[in-house]
Amino acid sequence: MRGLKIVAACLWLVASGLMAQEIPAGTVIPVMLRTTLDARKAKVGQKIEAQVMQNVPLSSQTRIRTGAKLVGHVVEVTRPSAASGSRGSRIAISFDRLLMGGAAIPVTTSLRSLASMMEVFEAQLPTNAIDDYGTTAADWVTVQIGGNVVYRGNGTVMTDGQVVGKSTIGGDVTAKLIASGDGTCRGTAAGNDREQALWLFSPSACGAYGFAELKIVHAGRHDPVGQIILASDKNVHVPAGSGLLLRVTAASDHSLTGAPFGESSARQEGHDL
Secondary structure, three states, rough: OHHHHHHHHHHHEEEHHHHHHHOOOEEEEEEOOOEEEEEEOOOOEEEEEEEEOOOEEEOOOEEOOOOOEEEEEEEEEEEEOOOOOOOEEEEEEEEEEEEEEOOEEEEOEEEEEOHHHHHHHOOOOOOOOOOOOOOOHHOOOOEEOOOOEEEOOOOOEEOOOEEEEOOOOOOEEEOOOOOOOOOOOOOOOEEEOOOOOOOOOOOOEEEEEEOOOOOEEOOOOOOOOOOOEEOOOOOEEEOOOOEEEEEEEEHHHOOOOOOOOOOOOOOOOOOOO
């Protein structure tokens, strides 16, 4: 019983530290979706949850711990229709609270990358042969979502022969985000040049992976800030178990005007991740 009290007290202290300093803008939070998103069934106001999948260091003394929850809600839904000329479907969501150690910490996030449940599964499998002679997870070579290769044995993340990040024996990956060549995804954001917790995502991961019809129409950096809008020519369906690479937004990212739900622009078509 005493041990449980100590653990609870430690979690409360960590959460209190987070509340005191807030979560720095530009911080990446890798999560697994715990609520299925389906435009046919979703309702405005419906609660959604995601779970933090890797410790997220904020300073030498505070971190967001694995298992913490991000909570949000469905903002708006356009259901698919069989009517001629239908624009398909859309769903807008927003995460606004981080639940940790009994505390609810306000947060606003944008979306950099989204991966299907199958992509998440495959990124956890070793690509090297596993024999019957005691090969351990420390020897695994895995491929991150986005294509970078993790060599757990020497603790590196590689792409094109270059080291772009670090890995633990357990597979936790940290790295500085890499901007995409077409400008769709940024590297450093809000002056936050720290190495970020990426879980199964590559430092260069950008956009949606493993979804044939899905598009990230609005990432949430610009008005409406914090709203993530997903669209499909068919039905938007993102199962629980999918992975999201979220980033805490800054006030300076906010634009003065925004487009109504359902409208598109060059910026909304994904060029703000």
